[in-house]
Amino acid sequence: MIPVKRYRKVRQTICFRIYFSLVLILMVPSAQTAPITFNTALPVAKGEFLIRQQFISVQSGDDPGPTDRDRTAVTSTTALVYGVNHKLALFGILPYQDIELSLNPGTGKLSRTNSGLGDVKLFGRYIFKQNNQQGRTLRWAGFAGFKAPTGDEDARDSLGTLPPPVQTGTGSWDAFGGLVFTRQTLDWQLDAQLGYQTNTEANQYEAGDIFRFDASFQKRVWPRELSVGVPGFLYGVLEMNLIHQGKNKFNGVYDPHSNGTRLLLAPGIQYVTRRWIAEASLQLPIIQDLNGSALELGHILRAGMRFNF
């Protein structure tokens, strides 16, 4: 018989591991044409707005530990982008989450759920180098911003306060930044991004910092020959995400069973018109080098629309 206090602590620790190993994956890309899973360096016209709506379903399972954990999170993210000028764009991203965590600690299966607004992300992106030619462009940009604790971090259900993996907010102010590169032609596009997020402490908990490298290649598959005017483009997309997160800290002590390194591959499809884009991708883990019994990622399904208005 496990003491109730210890049982709760174990359950909470498990939940911490699951949650923060997945937070980084939900970093939302920009609202422009280009990659589905991360940002781009393409411009936003001065004084103009773009909006992006994306639905992200993250499934984790195959628990290496004894508690048979399974987590599903469906997130609807709304991103609004404003062009301050042709080099500087401001981004605001608001997620709405619906989360379910089930586990069996040995006393029967438990399921805990929660939904609500998550933590807002605000950041700016500045294009510091560009080279335009007919039908092609090359751009480098830097971005920096922060995540504000606007989501709920102390939601409760009938069993008490929900553990962090089921909370819609983290409670911490976290800064992030990086570099992004884009090479776009009429036939194909290549994007790459290097990013870092430093996580701060909240409620005696500090998630590990996140480093990520992303790359995307898009090839126009239709129309095969361009006609005059502005036809819609159908792209085949292949993206890669290399994500490393350091160990979490709880009360100043590192959790040896948290986070690690993941390599994801994401085939996708994107239809681009003048005023809107429809897209979908499936991110699959190719390599997961995780610490201890950190929970493995199953897959991430993304579908969304972007509007130029």
Place this chain on the structure above:
Amino acid sequence: MKFKSLVVFIMAVLWVSYSFAAGSIYSLRVDGLACPFCAYGIEKKLKRTEGVESVDIDLKNGLVVVRTTAGRVFTEDQLRQLVEDAGFSMKSMTEATR
């Protein structure tokens, strides 16, 4: 093929232009245009400018054709600035009266 497409596009634009009252037609060679979504950025930037009647874009040839209302005149620098504000580069410009 490329030249033929360009000729057809310009002829179509000119034909449409005759049905409007006299104004100017500016043909801009714009660099950096490489996808439809980006093209709309420059289109809406120009369309929101006073005196611009219509904007036609030929992505393949990097051509932006701006038709203005009667009496509205743009300098090359003004158009260059509008194109730059949209995030692109204007390489050259030709002007015709209709």
